[in-house]
Amino acid sequence: FMHTRSCGKYDPPPAKYGGRHTVTLIPGDGIGPELLNHVKEVFRFCCVPVDFEVVHVNSAVETEDDINNAITAIRRNGVALKGNIETKHTMAPSVKSRNNLLRTSLDLYANVMHCQSLPGVQTRHKNIDIMIIRENTEGEYSNLEHENVSGVVESLKIITRTNSLRIAEYAFQLAREKGRKRVTAVHKANIMKLGDGLFLQCCREVASDYPDLTFDSMIVDNTTMQLVSKPQQFDVMVMPNLYGNVVSNVCAGLVGGPGLVPGANYGRDYAVFETATRNTGKSIAGKNIANPTAMLLASCMMLDHLKLYDYASMIRNAILSTMNETRLHTADLGGQGTTSEVVQSIMRVIQTTAS
Amino acid sequence: TFDRRHNSTHTPPPARYGGRHTVTLIPGDGIGPELAKHVCELFRFCCVPVDFEVVDVDSSMASEDDIDDAIMAIRRNGVALKGNIETNHNLPPSYKSRNNLLRTTLDLYANVMHCQSLPGVRTRHRKIDIMIVRENTEGEYSSLEHENVPGVVECLKIITKTKSLRIADYAFQTARAKGRRLVTAVHKANIMKLGDGLFLECCKEVASGYPEISFESMIVDNTTMQLVSRPQQFDVMVMPNLYGNVVSNVCAGLVGGPGLVPGANYGENYAVFETGTRNTGKSIANSNTANPTAMLLASCLLLDHLKLHDYASMIRRAVLSTLTETKLHTADLGGQGSTSEVLQRVMNAVQSTGPRTLSM
Numbered sequence: 001f002m003h004t005r006s007c008g009k010y011d012p013p014p015a016k017y018g019g020r021h022t023v024t025l026i027p028g029d030g031i032g033p034e035l036l037n038h039v040k041e042v043f044r045f046c047c048v049p050v051d052f053e054v055v056h057v058n059s060a061v062e063t064e065d066d067i068n069n070a071i072t073a074i075r076r077n078g079v080a081l082k083g084n085i086e087t088k089h090t091m092a093p094s095v096k097s098r099n100n101l102l103r104t105s106l107d108l109y110a111n112v113m114h115c116q117s118l119p120g121v122q123t124r125h126k127n128i129d130i131m132i133i134r135e136n137t138e139g140e141y142s143n144l145e146h147e148n149v150s151g152v153v154e155s156l157k158i159i160t161r162t163n164s165l166r167i168a169e170y171a172f173q174l175a176r177e178k179g180r181k182r183v184t185a186v187h188k189a190n191i192m193k194l195g196d197g198l199f200l201q202c203c204r205e206v207a208s209d210y211p212d213l214t215f216d217s218m219i220v221d222n223t224t225m226q227l228v229s230k231p232q233q234f235d236v237m238v239m240p241n242l243y244g245n246v247v248s249n250v251c252a253g254l255v256g257g258p259g260l261v262p263g264a265n266y267g268r269d270y271a272v273f274e275t276a277t278r279n280t281g282k283s284i285a286g287k288n289i290a291n292p293t294a295m296l297l298a299s300c301m302m303l304d305h306l307k308l309y310d311y312a313s314m315i316r317n318a319i320l321s322t323m324n325e326t327r328l329h330t331a332d333l334g335g336q337g338t339t340s341e342v343v344q345s346i347m348r349v350i351q352t353t354a355s
Numbered sequence: 356t357f358d359r360r361h362n363s364t365h366t367p368p369p370a371r372y373g374g375r376h377t378v379t380l381i382p383g384d385g386i387g388p389e390l391a392k393h394v395c396e397l398f399r400f401c402c403v404p405v406d407f408e409v410v411d412v413d414s415s416m417a418s419e420d421d422i423d424d425a426i427m428a429i430r431r432n433g434v435a436l437k438g439n440i441e442t443n444h445n446l447p448p449s450y451k452s453r454n455n456l457l458r459t460t461l462d463l464y465a466n467v468m469h470c471q472s473l474p475g476v477r478t479r480h481r482k483i484d485i486m487i488v489r490e491n492t493e494g495e496y497s498s499l500e501h502e503n504v505p506g507v508v509e510c511l512k513i514i515t516k517t518k519s520l521r522i523a524d525y526a527f528q529t530a531r532a533k534g535r536r537l538v539t540a541v542h543k544a545n546i547m548k549l550g551d552g553l554f555l556e557c558c559k560e561v562a563s564g565y566p567e568i569s570f571e572s573m574i575v576d577n578t579t580m581q582l583v584s585r586p587q588q589f590d591v592m593v594m595p596n597l598y599g600n601v602v603s604n605v606c607a608g609l610v611g612g613p614g615l616v617p618g619a620n621y622g623e624n625y626a627v628f629e630t631g632t633r634n635t636g637k638s639i640a641n642s643n644t645a646n647p648t649a650m651l652l653a654s655c656l657l658l659d660h661l662k663l664h665d666y667a668s669m670i671r672r673a674v675l676s677t678l679t680e681t682k683l684h685t686a687d688l689g690g691q692g693s694t695s696e697v698l699q700r701v702m703n704a705v706q707s708t709g710p711r712t713l714s715m
Contacts, residue, residue: 032370053508087545087546089537089544089545089548089552089555093552095550097545099541099548100546104462111488124479125479140543140546140547141546145547145548145550146547147549147553150516151514151516151517152513152514152515152516153512153516153548153549153550153553154511154512154513155512155513155547155549155550155711156509156510156511156512157495157511157512158507158508158509158510159507159508159509160506160507161505161506161507161510162506180475182498188600189444190442190444190452191442191452191455191495191496191498192495192500192510192562193448193500194448194500194501194502194508194510195500195508195509195510197444197448198506198508201459211651212637220600220601221600221601221603221604221632222604222634224579224601224604224605224606224608225604225605225612225613225632226608227583227606227608228582228583228605228608228609229608229612243544244580245575246575246576246601247575249576249577249579249580250579250583250605251583253581253582253583254581254583257580257584258580267600273557277579277580280613308379309656316356327478332579347600348581353525
């Protein structure tokens with residue numbers, strides 16, 4: 001199993017035949033399956049040249065066969081769209097998080113989340129436009145824990161120079177590409193001097209190659225406090241795994257919640273798209289009340305990645321128009337619309353603008 | 356030095372002579388010294404029976420003598436009020452955070468921060484009333500890191516059953532004592548299964564001994580998102596060190612910022628009071644613009660701890676009534692008032708309501 005998963009040297013040709021792309025689809029748990037069905041619906045309606053290869057991952061079994069199949073499928077296709085796979089706390093600690101396994105095996109080292117205030121969504125803060133780049137494979141998510149002495153657990157947080165340089169490089173490249181001005185590194189180097197100290201040092205090194213961009217750093221506790229008082233001060237942020245988790249959730253909350261923001265996981269060879277805050281949404285599953293925006297915007301990011309820009313813009317504009325103009329909102333935004341109503345509205349907008 | 360610092364079996368009698376308490380005062384860096392001075396001024400004005408034993412800690416020195424002296428003084432007095440001591444990133448990694456050393460040596464295992472929406476302070480959310488109980492001595496702050504292979508650093512996060520049970524017990528005891536209804540444990544046990552899993556288990560164990568209090572758990576990322584959308588749902592929260600750091604800062608930001616919330620660090624034998632978010636405030640030091648509220652409220656917590664409840668209430672009332680005067684708000688609250696103006700107003704308020712003050 002180790003061999004199939006970590007063999008990343010083979011570069012398959014892009015899975016494109018007869019002009020159609022094949023993309024792996026992992027429904028996941030909770031609201032994942034229904035949202036991905038809606039994605040398929042919208043894609044079929046718009047005649048998007050994408051075929052989905054569906055791979056189910058059963059979160060209730062201990063064997064890793066399912067997730068290995070998913071990983072193999074992604075290696076073949078290069079791109080995937082996924083729902084969140086539940087990690088049951090009741091199972092043995094040796095059962096690793098499937099989502100985490102997927103990210104580390106495919107070396108999807110950069111998690112990118114773009115949080116923007118949407119005009120049709122009423123929030124306490126306005127004009128937020130933050131890009132969060134989070135290291136996605138190491139840090140506190142190394143799954144290395146042991147209990148040498150009973151009642152004393154040591155969890156290892158790993159920070160490496162290689163991965164830190166890599167994520168910093170990704171952040172600055174992206175900032176330059178998107179015409180952003182400032183990159184802020186988030187850390188806790190006053191306490192974790194070696195670990196976060198190394199991360200900070202790597203960011204500084206990379207920053208010196210990008211004199212057109214301003215670089216500063218901020219301790220994570222101050223960062224979260226600044227985010228809730230004046231989020232407009234942030235531009236691009238780069239950080240290790242756990243802080244990335246917290247900061248992305250704070251930002252998602254600030255722009256309107258988990259139903260709105262799409263997320264992307266990029267590696268050198270593969271890209272996997274999902275909702276940014278990776279919620280399973282178990283409590284609202286099957287009730288037709290989930291907000292499809294995040295998943296649909298994630299599918300647009302995927303289309304951009306496949307260079308199907310026209311389809312991406314078409315669907316994205318329809319989503320934003322439904323959100324901002326018709327103000328058809330689901331429960332998480334305080335409205336009463338159902339998931340299917342929102343999807344229907346999006347398809348209607350597409351139809352009227354396309355014809 | 357090891358013996359001096361870790362010999363905490365000796366419990367000195369409360370430092371109270373002739374009805375007056377002796378309290379250690381550590382000015383710290385940044386805005387610490389000026390705020391500490393204001394506290395002294397106010398206490399003198401109100402004739403509070405507290406004498407401060409000032410211990411300066413020089414954050415630029417590599418030797419640990421200063422912090423050892425401070426710790427010794429706190430062992431003697433039992434109680435302290437402190438400003439934040441700066442941790443200079445440029446010093447080598449062997450140089451540990453002085454604040455951290457103080458907390459772990461004195462085993463101040465519970466950091467308690469009470470975030471409340473205050474009248475007179477306009478914030479985006481209203482009616483927030485959250486008590487955050489944060490484990491203060493282990494977790495990610497263990498200062499145990501090594502670089503066995505160049506370019507690969509391992510940081511150890513330690514979670515122990517003993518300390519997790521202890522902090523959970525503290526949280527539930529506090530909840531019961533203050534009549535609170537719900538305790539939420541914040542964790543990331545889906546990823547750190549053994550570590551945070553152990554923490555969660557300990558909380559559940561302790562919860563079973565407090566049937567009148569509801570117990571819930573929430574993953575830290577969801578928690579921070581809920582905090583920025585609907586903070587009113589939280590009552591008492593208990594968590595390991597790092598999440599406590601993040602969550603307390605988010606909550607402080609929600610109720611109005613670092614200038615407003617006091618913090619307390621409790622151990623079995625000692626108590627140290629400071630501002631909740633532990634900022635040095637270097638950039639605004641000595642400009643007479645710092646908000647003294649957090650430090651003054653921390654001194655009230657200190658007075659309550661010393662059972663000088665009347666003085667505590669008197670000063671607290673005066674501080675909160677001053678907050679309602681918008682034109683005196685300091686810069687962090689969007690106003691233009693100065694620290695000394697705020698202090699003057701507090702003293703006026705005390706004088707008009709209380710009988711025992713020095714003449715102005």
